[in-house]
Amino acid sequence: MSLKRRSGRCCRLLCTILFMFTGVLVLIEFEIMLSKWLGSQYHLRTQRFGTKPNLNIIPSRHPMVPPYPYPYEFIINQEDKCSGRNPFLVVLVISRIQEVAARNTIRNTWGNASNYDSADIVIVFLVGLSPIKSHEAQQTLEEEGMSFKDIIQQNFLDTYQNLTLKTVMGMEWVAKFCTSASYVMKIDSDVFLNVEYLVHQILRPDLPVRHNYFLGQVYIGARPQRDKMDKWYVPLDVYPNETYPPYCDGSGYVFSADMAKKIYDIAQVVRLITFEDVSVGLCLKELHIVPKEYPGDAYRRLEQYNRCTIKTRVGVHMEGNYNFTKMWRELWSNQSVPCV
Ligand SMILES: *[C@@H]1O[C@H](CO)[C@@H](O)[C@H](O)[C@H]1NC(C)=O
Ligand SMILES: *[C@@H]1O[C@H](CO)[C@@H](O)[C@H](O)[C@H]1NC(C)=O
Ligand SMILES: *[C@@H]1O[C@H](CO)[C@@H](O)[C@H](O)[C@H]1NC(C)=O
Ligand SMILES: *[C@@H]1O[C@H](CO)[C@@H](O)[C@H](O)[C@H]1NC(C)=O
Ligand SMILES: *[C@@H]1O[C@H](CO)[C@@H](O)[C@H](O)[C@H]1NC(C)=O
Numbered sequence: 001m002s003l004k005r006r007s008g009r010c011c012r013l014l015c016t017i018l019f020m021f022t023g024v025l026v027l028i029e030f031e032i033m034l035s036k037w038l039g040s041q042y043h044l045r046t047q048r049f050g051t052k053p054n055l056n057i058i059p060s061r062h063p064m065v066p067p068y069p070y071p072y073e074f075i076i077n078q079e080d081k082c083s084g085r086n087p088f089l090v091v092l093v094i095s096r097i098q099e100v101a102a103r104n105t106i107r108n109t110w111g112n113a114s115n116y117d118s119a120d121i122v123i124v125f126l127v128g129l130s131p132i133k134s135h136e137a138q139q140t141l142e143e144e145g146m147s148f149k150d151i152i153q154q155n156f157l158d159t160y161q162n163l164t165l166k167t168v169m170g171m172e173w174v175a176k177f178c179t180s181a182s183y184v185m186k187i188d189s190d191v192f193l194n195v196e197y198l199v200h201q202i203l204r205p206d207l208p209v210r211h212n213y214f215l216g217q218v219y220i221g222a223r224p225q226r227d228k229m230d231k232w233y234v235p236l237d238v239y240p241n242e243t244y245p246p247y248c249d250g251s252g253y254v255f256s257a258d259m260a261k262k263i264y265d266i267a268q269v270v271r272l273i274t275f276e277d278v279s280v281g282l283c284l285k286e287l288h289i290v291p292k293e294y295p296g297d298a299y300r301r302l303e304q305y306n307r308c309t310i311k312t313r314v315g316v317h318m319e320g321n322y323n324f325t326k327m328w329r330e331l332w333s334n335q336s337v338p339c340v
Pocket of ligand 1 (some may be wrong): 107108109112114115222
């Protein structure tokens, strides 16, 4: 009797343990499945549609302080663009998702790298995510990237306030995927670049590649705008100092490729601001590198242009509605015609 009872109790106890054990197993299994499923959902979302990264972990900040550092991911990348070659010059063109026509004009004019057989030139366009969520626009961009292999995109919102992130993305790309390059130029898409002049008169492939080199239209002692009503107002808590360190006009500056990694690395610790040109200046100050001025008239705004004025300039920053195609034809087809 007592034995029976005991064995009965023992059996019940065993059963309970077994039941609990399988219960725990089932729970664990379920959790693994659930986390896998959630993970794949997140993965799918970020990979396929490039949705916003989860920025909850970034402490809230002033809109003029771009969310950085943050490990933004390349959604469209040209990982092999520079492999097996040593580009003398990489041109990073600031662009936006919808500016297809402007990109095509550049590809057909000064940005057609196959015209420059005396130096290896790489031209890429830097874009972010469309602020107006559009799967169509994103898909078109991905196709454009596949056919021209010149689009680079990371998953940050492409807004004016985030422009600095785009420049840092360009630096990151050169530092990670184009280490064999000698020089880099960053320009706005409304600049007509005279690649021949830049390469042969300024950078010069016949000279040893420079290091710690940074060239542009330099601003010294520029002050942040403190008038609250001004469009460019910069609050003290965004930038407390009275003056900015020397920086180059953002429409077009050029540097030795070693600077890309240095700027990218220091950007992880420097407090950046909305203005990408000032932000690069803040990085340069931290690196103790002083930007130099373009020689003479090599880079400046032109009200009027002709074939001969463009010929002796690195770039022409367009104020009005100029026609790149017309300019390119005049410049390119009349190269042998002397200017006096
Ligand atoms: C680029 O230039 C090459 C050689 O001059 C030419 O064959 C090609 O059609 C041009 N491509 C574009 C997109 O203009
Ligand atoms: C900058 O990009 C981040 C990441 O996509 C986004 O969360 C943020 O809203 C953008 N900032 C502005 C001011 O557009
Ligand atoms: C801002 O001012 C402080 C104090 O004068 C100085 O140490 C610092 O280097 C300045 N920062 C910049 C970015 O100019
Ligand atoms: C630019 O010039 C080219 C060649 O002269 C012409 O075919 C084209 O229509 C012009 N484009 C615009 C937008 O005016
Ligand atoms: C430059 O070339 C164009 C053809 O593309 C021609 O019409 C024009 O007359 C030439 N200009 C000069 C100054 O030679």
